[in-house]
C-alpha cells in the first residue's frame with residue numbers, strides 16, 4: 001500500500017464523486033473485520049479495505065489452526081453478528097491444567113488446576129477454528145448494512161487535521177478516522193512513524209491438530225518445558241475424528257524447524273513424549289504450520305485521525321492464547337468510545353482510547369514474557385521455585401479465581 005501523509009494528492013483535485021464515510025478500516029483480519037461489523041451495527045458508516053481476497057469459503061479444508069477466545073471476546077463477536085454465524089461449533093474450555101516438566105520425565109505432580117465451576121457456570125472460553133472465524137466474518141461482510149467492502153484492494157491514504165482521504169482503485173472516499181488493522185507489519189503505523197519495540201524469543205511454534213483415542217473433556221493443557229510451552233487445546237470433534245485437539249508446540253528455532261520438517265512417525269513420537277498418556281493413541285490431522293515468535297509493542301496507539309488496533313498495535317507470546325483477545329478488547333473499547341460521538345477522529349477520543357488500552361496490553365505482554373522466561377529454563381533452583389509457586393497458587397483459591405477471571409477477559 002502506498003501512503004502519502006502530507007499535501008493534497010493530485011487525485012484530490014479532480015472532479016468526481018467522493019464517497020463519505022465515518023470510519024475507514026484497513027485490514028479485514030479477525031480484529032479489523034469484527035470491528036467493522038460491530039461499528040456498522042452501531043450505525044457508523046464504515047469503509048473496509050483488505051489487500052486479500054475475502055470471498056466466503058463454503059467448505060474450506062480443516063487446517064488445524066485455532067484461537068482460544070475468552071468469554072469477554074465473545075461479546076464483540078456477538079455484537080458483530082459473527083458468533084452465531086460460525087460454521088464449525090466452538091469447543092468450550094471447562095478446565096485448564098498447568099504443569100511443569102522436563103523432557104523424558106512425566107509432568108511434575110505439583111500442577112495447577114483451574115475449574116470453571118469455581119467462578120460460575122460459564123466456560124473459561126472457547127477454542128474456535130481460525131477458518132471458522134474467517135468464514136463467519138467474510139459471510140457477514142457480504143450482507144452488512146452501513147458497510148462498504150473493497151477487497152482485494154489497496155488504499156492510497158492521506159490524513160490531515162480535518163479528514164482522511166482514501167483512493168481505492170478508481171474510487172475516492174473520505175472518512176473522519178482511519179483504523180490500522182493490517183497486522184504486525186502495519187504500513188499505516190510505519191507511515192505515521194510510530195516506533196515499535198520488538199522482543200525476540202528465539203522460539204518458533206509448530207501448530208497442528210491431532211485426533212486421539214480418549215475424550216479431552218474440555219480440558220486445556222499448558223505444559224511448560226525448557227524449550228517452550230506445549231499447549232493442548234480441546235476442539236470440537238468431527239464425524240471422522242470424534243476426539244480432536246489443536247497443539248501449539250513451541251521449541252527453540254532450530255529444533256522447531258526440524259520438527260516441522262520431520263516425517264509424521266518420528267514427529268508423532270516427539271509429540272507423544274511431551275503429551276504422555278492422557279489422550280491415548282494419537283494421529284495427525286491436516287498439515288503443520290510454523291510461526292516464529294516475537295513480542296512487539298507500538299510506542300503510540302494514535303496519530304492524526306489514525307488509530308491502531310490488534311496486531312498492528314501489539315503482539316504477545318502465544319503462551320496463554322491472548323493475542324486475538326487483546327485485539328478484541330481494543331475493538332470493544334473503540335466501539336464504546338465512538339458510540340454516538342459527532343467526530344470519531346477527535347484527538348481527545350483517540351487519547352482516551354490509548355489510555356484505556358495501552359497500559360493493559362503492555363501488562364499482558366510483560367506477563368506473558370515473564371511466564372515464558374520463567375518456565376523456559378532448566379535451572380534447578382528456578383524449577384524448584386516455580387514448582388513450589390504452582391503448588392502455592394493451587395492452595396490460594398482467591399488468587400486462582402483472580403487468574404481465572406483475567407483469563408476469561410473479565
Ligand SMILES: Cc1cc2nc3c(=O)[nH]c(=O)nc-3n(C[C@H](O)[C@H](O)[C@H](O)COP(=O)(O)OP(=O)(O)OC[C@H]3O[C@@H](n4cnc5c(N)ncnc54)[C@H](O)[C@@H]3O)c2cc1C
Pocket residue numbers: 001026027028029030031032033049050051052066067068069153154155181182183184187205207248291309310311312318320321322323324325326327
Ligand atoms: C502461534 C500463534 C498462536 C496464536 N494463538 C492464539 C490464540 O490461541 N488465541 C488468540 O487470541 N490469539 C492467538 N494468536 C494471535 C493471533 O493470531 C493474532 O493476535 C491475530 O491474528 C491478530 O489479528 P489482526 O486482525 O490484528 O491481524 P491479522 O490476523 O494479521 O490480519 C491483518 C489483515 O490485514 C490485511 N492487510 C495487511 N496489510 C494490508 C494492507 N496494506 N492493505 C490492506 N489490507 C492489509 C491482511 O490481508 C489481513 O486480512 C496466536 C498467534 C500465533 C503466532
